[in-house]
Amino acid sequence: MNKFLGYTCSICGTEYSCTQELYTCPKDGGNLDIVLDIASIIRKYEFSDITSREENYLWRYLPLLPVVDPGFEGTPFRMTGGTPVYNPTQLRIELGLKNLWIKDEGKNPTASFKDRASAVVIARAREIGSEIVVTASTGNAGAALAGLAASIGQKAIIFAPKTAPPAKIAQLLVYRAEVILVDGNYDSAFDLSIEAVKEFGWYCRNTGFNPFTIEGKKTAAFEIWEEIIIKKSMDFKPLSIFVSVGDGNIISGIHKGFKDLISLGWIEHMPRIFGIQSEGSAAIANAFSNKSENIIPVNANTIADSISVDLPRDGVRAVRAATQTNGAFLTVTDQQILEAIAGLGKAGIFSEPAAATAYAGLVKAIESGIINQNDPVLVVNTGSGLKDIRAAMMAVKAAPIIEPTMADLKRYLQKN
Amino acid sequence: MNKFLGYTCSICGTEYSCTQELYTCPKDGGNLDIVLDIASIIRKYEFSDITSREENYLWRYLPLLPVVDPGFEGTPFRMTGGTPVYNPTQLRIELGLKNLWIKDEGKNPTASFKDRASAVVIARAREIGSEIVVTASTGNAGAALAGLAASIGQKAIIFAPKTAPPAKIAQLLVYRAEVILVDGNYDSAFDLSIEAVKEFGWYCRNTGFNPFTIEGKKTAAFEIWEEIIIKKSMDFKPLSIFVSVGDGNIISGIHKGFKDLISLGWIEHMPRIFGIQSEGSAAIANAFSNKSENIIPVNANTIADSISVDLPRDGVRAVRAATQTNGAFLTVTDQQILEAIAGLGKAGIFSEPAAATAYAGLVKAIESGIINQNDPVLVVNTGSGLKDIRAAMMAVKAAPIIEPTMADLKRYLQKN
Numbered sequence: 001m002n003k004f005l006g007y008t009c010s011i012c013g014t015e016y017s018c019t020q021e022l023y024t025c026p027k028d029g030g031n032l033d034i035v036l037d038i039a040s041i042i043r044k045y046e047f048s049d050i051t052s053r054e055e056n057y058l059w060r061y062l063p064l065l066p067v068v069d070p071g072f073e074g075t076p077f078r079m080t081g082g083t084p085v086y087n088p089t090q091l092r093i094e095l096g097l098k099n100l101w102i103k104d105e106g107k108n109p110t111a112s113f114k115d116r117a118s119a120v121v122i123a124r125a126r127e128i129g130s131e132i133v134v135t136a137s138t139g140n141a142g143a144a145l146a147g148l149a150a151s152i153g154q155k156a157i158i159f160a161p162k163t164a165p166p167a168k169i170a171q172l173l174v175y176r177a178e179v180i181l182v183d184g185n186y187d188s189a190f191d192l193s194i195e196a197v198k199e200f201g202w203y204c205r206n207t208g209f210n211p212f213t214i215e216g217k218k219t220a221a222f223e224i225w226e227e228i229i230i231k232k233s234m235d236f237k238p239l240s241i242f243v244s245v246g247d248g249n250i251i252s253g254i255h256k257g258f259k260d261l262i263s264l265g266w267i268e269h270m271p272r273i274f275g276i277q278s279e280g281s282a283a284i285a286n287a288f289s290n291k292s293e294n295i296i297p298v299n300a301n302t303i304a305d306s307i308s309v310d311l312p313r314d315g316v317r318a319v320r321a322a323t324q325t326n327g328a329f330l331t332v333t334d335q336q337i338l339e340a341i342a343g344l345g346k347a348g349i350f351s352e353p354a355a356a357t358a359y360a361g362l363v364k365a366i367e368s369g370i371i372n373q374n375d376p377v378l379v380v381n382t383g384s385g386l387k388d389i390r391a392a393m394m395a396v397k398a399a400p401i402i403e404p405t406m407a408d409l410k411r412y413l414q415k416n
Numbered sequence: 417m418n419k420f421l422g423y424t425c426s427i428c429g430t431e432y433s434c435t436q437e438l439y440t441c442p443k444d445g446g447n448l449d450i451v452l453d454i455a456s457i458i459r460k461y462e463f464s465d466i467t468s469r470e471e472n473y474l475w476r477y478l479p480l481l482p483v484v485d486p487g488f489e490g491t492p493f494r495m496t497g498g499t500p501v502y503n504p505t506q507l508r509i510e511l512g513l514k515n516l517w518i519k520d521e522g523k524n525p526t527a528s529f530k531d532r533a534s535a536v537v538i539a540r541a542r543e544i545g546s547e548i549v550v551t552a553s554t555g556n557a558g559a560a561l562a563g564l565a566a567s568i569g570q571k572a573i574i575f576a577p578k579t580a581p582p583a584k585i586a587q588l589l590v591y592r593a594e595v596i597l598v599d600g601n602y603d604s605a606f607d608l609s610i611e612a613v614k615e616f617g618w619y620c621r622n623t624g625f626n627p628f629t630i631e632g633k634k635t636a637a638f639e640i641w642e643e644i645i646i647k648k649s650m651d652f653k654p655l656s657i658f659v660s661v662g663d664g665n666i667i668s669g670i671h672k673g674f675k676d677l678i679s680l681g682w683i684e685h686m687p688r689i690f691g692i693q694s695e696g697s698a699a700i701a702n703a704f705s706n707k708s709e710n711i712i713p714v715n716a717n718t719i720a721d722s723i724s725v726d727l728p729r730d731g732v733r734a735v736r737a738a739t740q741t742n743g744a745f746l747t748v749t750d751q752q753i754l755e756a757i758a759g760l761g762k763a764g765i766f767s768e769p770a771a772a773t774a775y776a777g778l779v780k781a782i783e784s785g786i787i788n789q790n791d792p793v794l795v796v797n798t799g800s801g802l803k804d805i806r807a808a809m810m811a812v813k814a815a816p817i818i819e820p821t822m823a824d825l826k827r828y829l830q831k832n
Contacts, residue, residue, distance in 0.1 A: 171801070386800065399597045404605060
């Protein structure tokens with residue numbers, strides 16, 4: 001069953017056939033939405049047909065994805081998603097929230113949310129017979145593409161800024177992708193990769209460019225639906241979802257997932273979606289504040305490298321993810337991000353700066369009364385703290401070093 | 417139901433009551449085995465009562481653990497274990513094995529196998545009312561204790577060598593344990609922690625000292641039993657399990673798990689267990705070669721920091737894990753470990769040096785004819801490569817850095 005009908009431009013609304021291989025709208029460069037054959041899905045599936053499927057991981061939702069079954073059972077590629085949702089009692093108490101969950105995307109195969117997009121884009125690449133998949137990346141999308149591609153023997157090329165955190169570059173190299181570091185920022189890597197794709201005919205995974213990325217990312221919404229909305233009977237009061245935002249593609253993907261569920265008639269209420277940006281990389285939050293969909297580039301500068309972007313490539317849909325769900329955009333400082341790393345760590349959750357940004361936003365939303373104690377909240381923790389230990393070390397006090405003797409230990413303990 | 421009957425010394429066989437709080441044998445310092453009430457478990461449970469339990473993660477096996485239900489649903493503490501088993505088709509082809517699986521312990525909450533031990537030791541600490549749990553660690557056991565303790569609000573103190581990889585120290589600090597780095601190696605941290613525990617009355621998690629660690633680690637055997645032996649009907653030919661060995665506690669734990677399953681009558685054949693050590697830290701492999709249980713300390717020096725240990729604290733049981741299962745001990749060089757990191761990476765699996773050691777051992781075992789193509793093999797990948805990126809960078813070629821221009825990209829591509 002082919003569920004992929006075509007594309008619609010998110011800006012001008014032009015429709016394109018699924019027989020065309022498109023990235024952004026040929027008319028105005030807008031992000032393309034994938035059009036699913038919702039009517040056929042409704043005829044074929046009840047929601048219990050999905051929730052009773054044996055497969056875990058994101059391919060559980062294959063009936064709702066615009067790709068055919070890619071196979072590769074037992075590989076990291078196939079074991080993407082299905083991430084744990086924590087019930088952090090201590091943080092609930094600390095924040096004064098009755099219902100708080102944290103979805104830990106750091107447990108994906110390459111330790112970030114980006115694996116979801118890479119999985120579905122790779123499935124698409126194989127469907128159309130592409131031999132080489134390329135992406136520009138601040139690190140995580142690249143690692144996700146490199147790692148999942150490696151696990152099924154697909155060739156990948158990654159363009160990344162040379163300033164990406166060492167752990168992310170190490171991942172790219174260990175997964176044996178062709179890695180090309182550019183002496184520039186993410187935006188320059190992005191532009192170069194697009195040029196290269198055009199010239200060499202490679203398939204491009206770029207976030208906010210390839211329309212299939214949000215189809216992978218929307219699976220997080222499906223998991224939240226199953227884990228929280230169904231199991232915890234949360235539909236009576238809208239769930240508030242906090243997610244960090246760089247180029248705007250994750251928040252758009254989560255929004256798309258819930259829009260699919262509404263189209264299918266499987267949920268009644270749209271959750272509220274809150275996008276959190278770093279003050280130093282706030283192009284989308286700025287547009288939201290201005291009640292505009294006009295995304296004006298900034299000179300990004302933030303410790304949260306994964307969401308540091310001058311020109312967000314999926315800004316319009318990101319703004320709508322908040323405006324259309326009664327959500328909002330908030331910004332936080334690098335200092336608040338570091339405090340959030342420490343705050344999550346105290347609950348046994350180790351997150352990279354971009355991931356902790358969402359939690360920092362929740363803290364701010366509570367302080368400013370946007371979220372109150374009765375609001376059920378889920379925070380998406382988009383990547384593992386092991387991805388950026390320089391930042392982690394800035395978030396906490398250094399450890400003492402002592403001689404391995406009881407005398408020295410006692411001296412230390414007495415002083416502290 | 418109290419399944420914990422007492423302890424038996426693995427050296428002299430002396431039995432001790434469960435009412436005593438013991439670490440090693442008071443007579444000879446031997447490691448104590450926990451004695452489970454197997455008869456009661458058999459009366460109460462069929463194996464299908466276990467395999468049909470809804471809970472995933474290691475607490476699924478609570479009926480086979482010597483602790484009471486610790487609670488804390490929804491925390492990383494409770495969501496330990498249940499790690500994925502990959503079916504790495506490309507590695508099967510490369511190695512010429514018909515059946516190969518890799519169990520990825522890097523997907524545990526703090527990204528290593530050690531979480532299993534920490535979970536059960538913390539449960540024990542709470543049962544006996546200990547306020548502070550302490551461990552010496554090369555990094556992973558400490559992170560495991562710190563992270564899981566943090567997730568339930570348990571206080572932890574970690575002694576580690578100041579030379580531990582930065583990512584591991586970052587984890588300890590972010591999880592907000594009391595971290596004390598010693599100017600010495602793991603063995604000196606170990607000795608100091610034991611002295612401190614005696615002096616201050618803390619509860620000690622130390623590997624190869626606390627008898628409950630292997631009760632946590634044995635849950636990996638239960639998962640292998642369910643995932644491979646039951647589901648793949650592998651009981652007709654013994655599975656060979658490859659595991660890296662430092663102090664000998666993980667291999668002893670896996671052995672204990674299968675011994676429990678045999679005692680329960682739930683499996684007929686003991687899998688073969690292969691312990692792999694680094695040549696630079698081979699005290700247990702040396703004893704195995706000498707057909708001895710006499711563990712002679714070495715001056716450990718290997719890139720695989722997690723298994724770098726002068727005096728293995730669980731050496732005798734580790735030797736027996738191989739001798740009693742028709743397995744063996746093998747050693748590999750640091751160079752072979754680095755090659756194994758690259759080999760696993762090519763299949764989308766990123767492992768730290770100690771984890772890749774097991775895979776390096778498999779490569780060697782195939783080359784030397786110990787394992788042949790019909791032997792079903794499972795490799796335990798004990799920790800995430802994000803834990804030690806210095807080593808990862810040594811395993812692969814550096815990436816080129818280019819100007820973000822098509823001209824420079826073409827120059828690079830033409831040369832390569």
